[in-house]
Amino acid sequence: MRLEPILRAHAFMRVEQPPALWEPDTEDWRFVPLLGEMIAAGLAGGAPLEELTLAASNVVVSPSDDGDREVPPPAEYVAVTVRGASDFGPDDRWDPAAFARGGRLGGLHDRLVAAGARFAYVRRLPGDGSFTVFFARL
Secondary structure, eight states, X not given: OOOHHHXXXXXXXXXXXXXXXXXXXXXXXXXXHHHHHHHHHHHHTTOOGXXXXXXXXXXXXXXXXXXXXXXXXXXXXXXXXXXXXXXXXXXXXXXXXXXXXXXXXXXXXXXXXXXXXXXXXXXXXXXXXXXXXEEEXX
């Protein structure tokens, strides 16, 4: 899926992306509903739409030296983040092997799986919060 047109369509938000953005391994009809949930989470947490940031990043996860199972596994990813002065909920993380459970990410388990997400997390920072989803690089 080409992510740049979707980022351009969200210019009413703050948008960030690297000069050479990789393509995520998903399709727009699978991705857009999840993106809507991510934006809605920021709005529900109290941030005005124009103050939310939609960011896309190229991410490389390298193998660790300790040999433990890693989540996400070592690979190249495209990460999509919605962040801002919002309460996205408590810190949480999700991977496809996780069973649906409580919390924001547990409630989005089916939507994350349908979009082809490989990993997701919510972070609470002082005065800020974020919701990030990793997709395999196409």
